[in-house]
Amino acid sequence: MSATPPLDWAAHFARLADSARDPRLQAYYRAGAPAADTPLNELPLLALDVETTGLDPQQHAIVSLGLVPFDLRRIRCAEARYWVVKPSSELSSESVTYHHITHSDIRHAPALGQILDELLTAMAGRLMVVHYRNIERGFLDQALRQHLGEGLSFPLIDTMELEARLHPKRQPGWLGKLLGRQPTSIRLADSRLRYNLPPYTAHHALSDALATAELLQAQVATHYSAATTVGELWS
Amino acid sequence: MQIELLEIRDHLNRFPPFDNLPEDSLDAIARQVEVAYFKAGTDILLYGAPIHELHYVRSGAVEIYRRSGELYNRLSEGDIFGQAGLLRSNKVRFPARAIEDSLIYFIPGALFGQLCEQFDSFAEFVEAEGQSRLKSAVESQGKASGLIQLKVRKLLGRAPVCASQDTPVQQAAQLMTEQGVSSLVIIDTPPAGQAAAMVGILTDRDLRTRVLAEGLPGSTPVSQVMSPNPVTIQADDSVFEAMLCMLRHNIHHLPVVQRRRPIGLINLTDIIRYESQSSLSLVNSIFNQSDVAGLQSLLPDLRGTYVRMVNDQATAHMIGSAMAGIGRAFIQRLLELGEQQLGPAPVPYCFMVAGSMARDEQLLVTDQDNALVLDDRFDPAQHDAYFAALAQFVSDGLAACGYSYCKGGIMASNRQWRQPLRVWREYFSQWIEQPKPQALLNSCIFFDLDGVYGEIELVDNLKELLADKASASPAFLAALARNALNRTPPLGFFRTFVMETDGQHRHIINLKGRGTAPLTDLIRVHALACGSRAQNSLERLDDIGKTKLLQPEALAQLRYALEFLSMVRIRHQARAIEDGLEPNNYIEPDKVSASERHNLKEAFGVLSNAQKFLRFRYPGQPG
Numbered sequence: 001m002s003a004t005p006p007l008d009w010a011a012h013f014a015r016l017a018d019s020a021r022d023p024r025l026q027a028y029y030r031a032g033a034p035a036a037d038t039p040l041n042e043l044p045l046l047a048l049d050v051e052t053t054g055l056d057p058q059q060h061a062i063v064s065l066g067l068v069p070f071d072l073r074r075i076r077c078a079e080a081r082y083w084v085v086k087p088s089s090e091l092s093s094e095s096v097t098y099h100h101i102t103h104s105d106i107r108h109a110p111a112l113g114q115i116l117d118e119l120l121t122a123m124a125g126r127l128m129v130v131h132y133r134n135i136e137r138g139f140l141d142q143a144l145r146q147h148l149g150e151g152l153s154f155p156l157i158d159t160m161e162l163e164a165r166l167h168p169k170r171q172p173g174w175l176g177k178l179l180g181r182q183p184t185s186i187r188l189a190d191s192r193l194r195y196n197l198p199p200y201t202a203h204h205a206l207s208d209a210l211a212t213a214e215l216l217q218a219q220v221a222t223h224y225s226a227a228t229t230v231g232e233l234w235s
Numbered sequence: 236m237q238i239e240l241l242e243i244r245d246h247l248n249r250f251p252p253f254d255n256l257p258e259d260s261l262d263a264i265a266r267q268v269e270v271a272y273f274k275a276g277t278d279i280l281l282y283g284a285p286i287h288e289l290h291y292v293r294s295g296a297v298e299i300y301r302r303s304g305e306l307y308n309r310l311s312e313g314d315i316f317g318q319a320g321l322l323r324s325n326k327v328r329f330p331a332r333a334i335e336d337s338l339i340y341f342i343p344g345a346l347f348g349q350l351c352e353q354f355d356s357f358a359e360f361v362e363a364e365g366q367s368r369l370k371s372a373v374e375s376q377g378k379a380s381g382l383i384q385l386k387v388r389k390l391l392g393r394a395p396v397c398a399s400q401d402t403p404v405q406q407a408a409q410l411m412t413e414q415g416v417s418s419l420v421i422i423d424t425p426p427a428g429q430a431a432a433m434v435g436i437l438t439d440r441d442l443r444t445r446v447l448a449e450g451l452p453g454s455t456p457v458s459q460v461m462s463p464n465p466v467t468i469q470a471d472d473s474v475f476e477a478m479l480c481m482l483r484h485n486i487h488h489l490p491v492v493q494r495r496r497p498i499g500l501i502n503l504t505d506i507i508r509y510e511s512q513s514s515l516s517l518v519n520s521i522f523n524q525s526d527v528a529g530l531q532s533l534l535p536d537l538r539g540t541y542v543r544m545v546n547d548q549a550t551a552h553m554i555g556s557a558m559a560g561i562g563r564a565f566i567q568r569l570l571e572l573g574e575q576q577l578g579p580a581p582v583p584y585c586f587m588v589a590g591s592m593a594r595d596e597q598l599l600v601t602d603q604d605n606a607l608v609l610d611d612r613f614d615p616a617q618h619d620a621y622f623a624a625l626a627q628f629v630s631d632g633l634a635a636c637g638y639s640y641c642k643g644g645i646m647a648s649n650r651q652w653r654q655p656l657r658v659w660r661e662y663f664s665q666w667i668e669q670p671k672p673q674a675l676l677n678s679c680i681f682f683d684l685d686g687v688y689g690e691i692e693l694v695d696n697l698k699e700l701l702a703d704k705a706s707a708s709p710a711f712l713a714a715l716a717r718n719a720l721n722r723t724p725p726l727g728f729f730r731t732f733v734m735e736t737d738g739q740h741r742h743i744i745n746l747k748g749r750g751t752a753p754l755t756d757l758i759r760v761h762a763l764a765c766g767s768r769a770q771n772s773l774e775r776l777d778d779i780g781k782t783k784l785l786q787p788e789a790l791a792q793l794r795y796a797l798e799f800l801s802m803v804r805i806r807h808q809a810r811a812i813e814d815g816l817e818p819n820n821y822i823e824p825d826k827v828s829a830s831e832r833h834n835l836k837e838a839f840g841v842l843s844n845a846q847k848f849l850r851f852r853y854p855g856q857p858g
Contacts, residue, residue, distance in 0.1 A: 074341070075270035077240055196336035197272070198294040200242050207242050210270070214338060217272040 009033035009155040009234070022148045024120050031124035033155055036231030040220060041072045043230060045157075046126035047213035049205045050139055051101065053087050057138035061087035062112055063101045066205030067122050070129075070213045072226055081122055082206040085112045088146060113147040123154070127230065131188045131212045133158040155234045159215045162233065163191045166223060191215060195222060240265040243340065246293060250313030251830045252360035260350065269341040273333035280317060280331040287325060288341040289361075290317040295337025299329045308836075309334075313829045318361045321347060387477050387491050388470040391499035395420040395490065400434055404446050404460060405453030407437060418488045420497045421461045433497045435461035438488055467492045470499075475553055477501060482518055482560030485567065521564040526572065527632045530565060534637050537561060538812050541599055545809035551801035552773060555596040562592050562638065563687050566605070569632040570688045573625045581618045583610040585686045585693035586629070589645060593685035594755065595771045596801070599808050599818050603630065603638040604645045604680050606652035608693040613655040622653055645680050656693050660700060667704045670714035679718060682759055683770050698768050706766035715763070716853035719756035720846055724839035725749050746807070747820040750800040754842050757849055758793065761785065772797055789845070796841035799834055803827075 010033045017029035034043055047068045054060030067081040084101060086109045130136040133156055141151040163186035164170075170184040185191075188211055189202055195218035200207045220228065244265035247253040253261060269288070273279055273295070280286065282302055292314045299308040299316055307329055310316055319328045321344055333339075351358040396414045398407050400421050407419055418438040422431035437457050445451070445460040467490045468477050477489055487503040503519065517533065517540050524530045540561070544554050570586055590604040591597045607622055626647035634640050647653050654662075666678050682701060686694030705711055725744050744750075755772050762775035765782045769775045773794060780790050808818035827835065 070270075073271060077243065077268045077270065078266060080240065195272070196295060197338060204241075206240065210240070210242065214270060214272055218274075218336070221272055221274040221277070 028120045037229045039227045041226035044126045047129045047209040049208035051205045057142040063087050064205040066209035068209045075213045084109045128156040132160045157233045252357045273337045280327045282330045284327045286320040286327045287344040289347045291340040293338040296335040298334050395500045400458040401456045403454045435463045436465040437461040479556050518564040531635045542809045558597040559592045559595040567688050569629045573628040582612045583690045585689040587694045589680045593683040602641040603633045607647040609655045611655045611657050667711045670711040672714045702768045705763040713853045715760045722753040724842045743821040746804045792841045796838040799838045
């Protein structure tokens with residue numbers, strides 16, 4: 001259970017639809033957000049992962065995005081999307097070793113602005129699911145500010161935050177430390193292991209999106225129920 | 236836009252039937268897959284529910300049930316299910332439940348249908364129920380081997396040179412010289428209008444050893460010096476069978492007949508031309524060795540021959556027969572050498588082998604199991620010292636050549652197993668008439684028996700006694716059946732849940748102890764019940780088939796299971812030799828390929844079902 005009372009995202013989206021200037025953003029907000037008491041099993045979901053040139057949305061930029069539509073029953077690979085985009089900031093060599101997207105990969109890639117249409121259409125009417133919300137939220141917001149002159153806000157379920165709730169005391173106590181216990185990791189790969197999900201290649205936006213979708217299915221199957229309301233999980 | 240779902244594509248690519256699909260088909264599947272997570276204990280498919288997708292286990296474990304609720308199969312990573320319903324009524328036939336947290340891929344039925352239509356191998360794999368998948372795995376083995384496909388007639392060059400049985404040997408030798416042949420087929424002189432029949436064979440060697448060396452005149456009729464009633468082979472038999480026949484009888488010339496009419500003659504060199512470094516040439520070298528050290532030096536050749544047969548995709552039956560033939564040759568040569576040292580035997584005897592060599596199912600890792608059956612004129616006080624020495628010589632020689640001493644003491648060097656026929660008949664009578672399962676555990680090895688050297692009739696006498704008495708003794712058969720049920724297949728063989736661990740605590744499956752051995756045990760019980768005199772398991776299955784004791788499908792399943800389990804064992808040993816390790820019978824399931832694992836599970840399933848039938852047929856068994 002999250003500490004803050006659930007946001008009324010549906011009302012917020014209605015206001016944003018009115019105040020947005022860009023027609024694509026207006027269309028996105030008009031598709032609406034679910035009411036907080038909607039059961040999870042009725043919700044169309046969209047797992048999203050972005051790979052970036054660094055961790056700070058102000059300085060760094062998106063290099064790839066992966067999307068996988070799903071719900072609690074099925075993950076639909078047929079509708080998955082993946083883009084490599086030309087980042088607005090330089091690729092650093094550290095980030096290249098991380099996500100393996102190189103200068104030659106992005107030479108002919110579109111700028112993010114060119115895929116925004118498709119991205120917003122894919123997102124419309126679906127609740128976003130990410131692992132570590134600060135990245136996806138921060139970078140998408142910043143990218144839209146750059147390309148459209150106005151930001152983007154959206155509700156999401158953060159599978160990492162769900163893991164953090166399940167493991168509130170991740171640091172081992174003094175006895176645990178003495179016994180050499182490691183802190184409980186809530187990183188994507190480590191979280192998946194706890195649900196016996198197979199290891200995947202990390203830091204590929206599409207693989208990570210798929211991995212995140214599977215993780216949410218596993219978390220709900222293990223700790224929640226299909227009737228759990230979205231208000232209990234989102235932020 | 237190309238969506239790269241490499242995680243999915245690359246995983247499918249590792250498992251049958253997807254591993255044989257072209258890249259673009261794999262991409263197409265990966266692009267259309269749906270995925271779902273199932274917590275351990277949740278149902279995936281319910282009986283009778285509509286089904287429109289092929290299911291694929293990406294991770295975890297799934298149990299498949301019969302409608303009755305009985306466990307049908309246990310699946311793990313890379314296995315598929317749901318195809319039975321998809322192929323027929325689009326209703327679930329076998330319900331499925333996750334028994335571990337599982338990730339399942341769903342492949343749309345339409346795509347599944349396309350794959351079946353486009354790729355025969357895919358269709359065969361998914362349509363295969365039960366034995367048929369095992370069947371195709373077994374049948375692909377041996378296909379590549381030329382020997383089993385090549386008919387003897389293909390090796391025949393010219394028509395045989397024939398001479399009638401009253402031809403003088405000098406004239407016969409002239410004929411052979413004129414015709415440039417090293418052997419003659421000797422025929423009778425039939426009444427007018429009838430075809431002549433073959434009565435013997437005369438070779439260069441016969442002329443040397445039986446005519447010249449004996450100082451016989453050139454006028455001697457060939458009928459006196461020929462080898463009468465020669466072993467023959469049918470023209471349509473395979474070259475492989477010809478090879479086995481030569482191995483078994485240690486002969487170098489084999490007349491080929493069409494029904495009864497001799498149409499040619501093949502000799503060792505004909506086959507060796509096709510099979511250089513063959514098991515036959517090894518047998519030849521065995522007989523050319525003049526001492527134990529020489530025989531011992533052939534050990535690398537023995538292993539080389541074995542590995543080469545495996546790499547040539549010979550069948551388990553071919554390899555088992557060839558290895559048994561080579562083993563026999565070692566024994567025969569050792570006995571010849573032993574007789575040279577110790578002098579001729581004081582009374583006739585037969586050197587008998589038991590177990591896998593008698594069944595023609597020998598592999599590399601094998602004990603020597605042998606015995607001596609002596610003529611009833613045997614007098615222990617006078618003669619036993621000789622036979623004890625001979626037996627010891629053979630036993631030590633075999634051990635030097637890699638056939639380790641039998642831990643159970645089943646060796647002719649052991650006085651108990653060096654007895655006249657009369658005592659052997661008592662042994663067998665007692666085993667059969669007063670069966671005690673515990674005692675039979677030790678003597679069971681003698682229910683596969685074969686004479687290798689000497690007066691073969693002595694052992695044939697015991698074979699007949701066993702076949703005749705066993706089929707008439709329900710108590711004996713029941714005791715044997717009980718012993719045959721002692722060892723069960725590892726049905727728990729599944730991912731990491733293997734029942735045994737080896738000395739280094741690795742999970743292992745004993746392929747012999749939990750596979751081929753209980754299978755041959757079970758076949759032996761049925762064969763003896765049918766009065767079969769055959770020793771080889773496949774020949775025993777043929778005999779069982781004639782009596783309708785088992786259904787043809789059940790027999791076919793047993794045949795495939797035996798061949799497959801033997802082949803896995805054989806390949807495992809061949810790989811060990813190639814890697815410079817000591818071959819053994821233990822496989823680590825983790826290291827088994829996915830397709831081999833599928834077939835192993837099926838083969839173990841066949842064994843388990845056959846054991847159920849045995850228990851049903853001989854009730855009152857414990858367990």
